[in-house]
Amino acid sequence: MNGRTRRIVIAAMGAILAAGCEREVRPFQDVSASSSRSQKPALTQLFPGGQPAPSADESPYQNNAYAMAEGKRLFDAYNCSGCHAHGGGGMGPALMDDQWIYGSRPANIFDTIIEGRPNGMPSFRNRIPDQQVWQLVAYVQAMSGLAPIDVLPGRSDHMRYSTPENARRAETPKLTGHP
Amino acid sequence: MTRLRICLVVIAASLVTACGGNQAMFNPQGPPARSIASLGWLLLTVCAAIYVVVIAVAAWALLRRRDDADGLPQTTRRLTTAVIAATGVSIAILVVFTVSSVFAGRGLTSPTGPGAITVDVIGHQWWWEFQYRDVTPSDFVTSPNELHIPVGVPVHIKAMSRDVIHSFWVPNLHGKRDLIPGQVTNTWIQADTPGTYRGQCAEYCGHQHANMAFVVVAEPRDRFLSWIGQQRQPAAEPQSDEARRGRDIFLQSPCMMCHTIRGTTAGARLGPELTHVGSRMTIAAGTLPNTRGHLGGWVANAQTIKPGVRMPPNPLDPSDLQAVLTYLRSLR
Numbered sequence: 001m002n003g004r005t006r007r008i009v010i011a012a013m014g015a016i017l018a019a020g021c022e023r024e025v026r027p028f029q030d031v032s033a034s035s036s037r038s039q040k041p042a043l044t045q046l047f048p049g050g051q052p053a054p055s056a057d058e059s060p061y062q063n064n065a066y067a068m069a070e071g072k073r074l075f076d077a078y079n080c081s082g083c084h085a086h087g088g089g090g091m092g093p094a095l096m097d098d099q100w101i102y103g104s105r106p107a108n109i110f111d112t113i114i115e116g117r118p119n120g121m122p123s124f125r126n127r128i129p130d131q132q133v134w135q136l137v138a139y140v141q142a143m144s145g146l147a148p149i150d151v152l153p154g155r156s157d158h159m160r161y162s163t164p165e166n167a168r169r170a171e172t173p174k175l176t177g178h179p
Numbered sequence: 180m181t182r183l184r185i186c187l188v189v190i191a192a193s194l195v196t197a198c199g200g201n202q203a204m205f206n207p208q209g210p211p212a213r214s215i216a217s218l219g220w221l222l223l224t225v226c227a228a229i230y231v232v233v234i235a236v237a238a239w240a241l242l243r244r245r246d247d248a249d250g251l252p253q254t255t256r257r258l259t260t261a262v263i264a265a266t267g268v269s270i271a272i273l274v275v276f277t278v279s280s281v282f283a284g285r286g287l288t289s290p291t292g293p294g295a296i297t298v299d300v301i302g303h304q305w306w307w308e309f310q311y312r313d314v315t316p317s318d319f320v321t322s323p324n325e326l327h328i329p330v331g332v333p334v335h336i337k338a339m340s341r342d343v344i345h346s347f348w349v350p351n352l353h354g355k356r357d358l359i360p361g362q363v364t365n366t367w368i369q370a371d372t373p374g375t376y377r378g379q380c381a382e383y384c385g386h387q388h389a390n391m392a393f394v395v396v397a398e399p400r401d402r403f404l405s406w407i408g409q410q411r412q413p414a415a416e417p418q419s420d421e422a423r424r425g426r427d428i429f430l431q432s433p434c435m436m437c438h439t440i441r442g443t444t445a446g447a448r449l450g451p452e453l454t455h456v457g458s459r460m461t462i463a464a465g466t467l468p469n470t471r472g473h474l475g476g477w478v479a480n481a482q483t484i485k486p487g488v489r490m491p492p493n494p495l496d497p498s499d500l501q502a503v504l505t506y507l508r509s510l511r
Contacts, residue, residue, distance in 0.1 A: 029482040029492055077449050078436065129433050129491045157342065 023151055026066045059106030061138040065151040071139025072153050072165075074132055083120070086161050087143040092120060096143045096162070098171035104146060109137045145170030202377040204350040208397075209369040211287050211353040218283040225272060287354070290333030290367045297335040298326065302345030302358040302380070305387040305488065306451055306464040311407060320410045321439075323451030324393045324464045329403040330373050338364045346382035349395050355381045370397035377465065386487035392465030413442030414454045414510050425506025428499050433491070440510065450490065457511040463488070475504050 061067035075081060083092035093101065102112050113133050116123030124133070142152050142165045152166035200206060207216040248254055299310040311320040328334045338347050340358040348355040349368060356366040370376070380391035398406070417423045426443065429435065435445035441454045456462075459469050463485055467473040476483070479500060481490035495503065 026487065028486045029480060126431060127433055127436055129493065131491055 023063065023065050025064060027060070027064075059110070059134055059137050061134050062106065063148060063151050064138065065153075067135045068138045068142050068147065068151055069153055070132075071135035071137070071142070073157070074128075074136055075139055076158075078124075078128065078136075080136070088162065095140055096168065096171075098144060098174050099176050100173050101176055103175060104141070104144075104173035106134075106137050106141065109140050110134070113137070144168075144173070146173065201375060202350055202379065206351055208351045208374065208376065209353070209371055211368065212351055214283045214286045215354055218279060221279060222276065225276075229272070290335065290369065295333040295335050295367070296329070297337060298328075300326075300336050300338045300347055300358065302338070302340040302342075302347075302384070304342050304385050305380070305391040305485070307378075307380075307391070307393045308451070309393075311410075318411050320407055321452045321454075322410060323459075324461060325396065325459050326378070326393060327396045327398065327403055327406050328368070328370060329400045330370055330397050332400075333367050333369045336366045336368060338366065343384050344382050345380050345384045345391070347378065348381035349376050349378040351376040352395065357382055368395075370395070373397050373399060375460075379465075387485050390464060390466045390485050392461075394460055394465060396460075409458075410455055414440045416442075417506055417509055419505065419509075421502050422506045422509050425502035425504070428495070428503050429506060432495070432503075433493065434503075437489075453507065453510060455510055457508050471504055471508055474507060475500060478503060478507075 061071075075086075083090060084095050085092075087096035088094055089097075093099070100108075102108055102117060110133055112121060113128065113136060114123065114125050116125075128136070138147070139153075141147055145152070145165070145168050149166050152164075154164050154166045156164070204212065204219065205216055207213040297312065299308075299312065301308040301310065307324050307326075309322045309324075309326045311322070313319055336347065336356065338356055338358045339362070340360045342360065344360070345358040346355045347358060347366070352368040352370055353366060356364055358364065374397055376395040376397065378393045378395055380388055382388075384391065417426050429440070430444055435447060437447050437450035439446050439448060439452045439454065441452070445453075457469075461467060462469050462474055462477055463481070466485060467477070477490070478493055479495065480492040481488050482492055493500075
């Protein structure tokens with residue numbers, strides 16, 4: 001390998017490493033994510049300008065390993081596992097499969113947590129701060145592999161109950177529209 | 180030259196402060212800490228003396244005049260005798276060290292006196308939970324980040340962890356004991372004089388390891404009993420309108436997802452119990468003194484005080500925040 005090729009290879013490797021920089025950013029006090037706008041219930045379907053206001057922005061934590069790991073911790077801490085059983089489903093639907101009743105986009109999952117859904121999913125409005133809801137959203141997506149493999153959690157802190165998220169098959173989301 | 184002298188004085192002063200104070204192993208306040216401190220002094224003095232002797236001999240060897248007699252057989256014999264004598268002294272010192280260390284260690288394993296009480300110490304990222312058990316479950320007392328003990332009796336510590344490995348260390352009362360998840364470790368402490376001693380997590384446990392401290396309050400038996408009797412009570416009913424409003428806001432906000440206030444519907448176990456938060460000396464695991472201002476900053480945005488802590492920012496309206504603070508301060 002001559003000097004020129006070597007220099008190109010080293011530069012390319014450096015660029016690849018730099019691409020991973022965002023992965024571990026820890027946004028401890030993210031103003032956009034912790035605003036309490038969504039915590040006020042919408043009392044009417046009428047909005048100025050004829051367009052319904054978006055109930056939530058896009059997830060600020062799509063490709064963030066720290067937020068996803070925090071979401072995984074909160075999933076047990078807030079007892080989501082009580083009904084969804086670590087994603088396998090129990091009293092509530094499974095979350096690690098490809099079936100999405102109310103949509104797989106971050107905003108859909110955010111709404112599911114904040115608004116609640118029929119047949120059992122309670123509303124966590126005024127119970128979980130927005131920042132933590134976004135962390136849960138990131139983890140719910142991770143359970144069926146809807147995130148780059150390098151940010152998916154690789155292990156659990158406690159007893160091992162299923163294949164680690166980063167070793168699961170990435171599911172293609174299907175919108176079923178019915179429970 | 181003056182600067183050098185100032186540096187030396189500052190270094191000496193900092194060494195002297197390590198000998199006193201309420202977080203210092205050379206200021207022992209109980210039997211286990213005393214035997215550790217005397218062993219420490221023995222090792223320190225003997226090793227310091229050895230160090231001085233070795234440096235002096237090395238300096239003499241460097242500086243002495245060489246002469247023709249150095250190669251003679253009797254000089255070699257003299258040197259051999261000196262080396263054998265030094266080896267003998269080293270062996271004797273090591274034997275003394277081993278024996279005294281074994282005796283010091285034997286005294287540490289189990290308490291000597293009667294009347295031991297037991298406290299469960301549970302480590303969390305990044306705070307301490309102290310549980311006083313009782314025959315009646317309703318008389319259990321949970322005291323986050325503040326360990327009250329009666330003076331003069333051994334206190335049995337049952338240590339466990341809910342997440343990662345921590346280490347329980349009150350330098351004035353005993354050495355370190357690791358808190359290991361899924362396992363109970365045991366140690367004991369005893370304070371012979373009333374006072375407050377600071378403890379600190381001594382095993383790196385994550386982002387806020389440095390701010391994971393607690394206070395040990397050693398007090399006479401009757402004061403301890405009245406403290407524990409008061410801690411057994413459920414939370415005080417709010418007396419003013421603002422405090423009542425603060426309680427309602429507390430119970431309708433994310434606070435109650437993590438905190439317990441006994442006597443209300445808040446019963447979550449993720450964060451420290453707040454039933455008697457107004458009676459505690461510090462907040463945020465020994466990070467800040469417990470004042471209304473500090474508490475307000477902590478509730479509004481704990482992340483500016485302890486970045487990475489589990490407590491999320493709480494964007495409350497200013498008047499709501501003041502009401503919550505009035506309520507929390509009234510929980511004595």
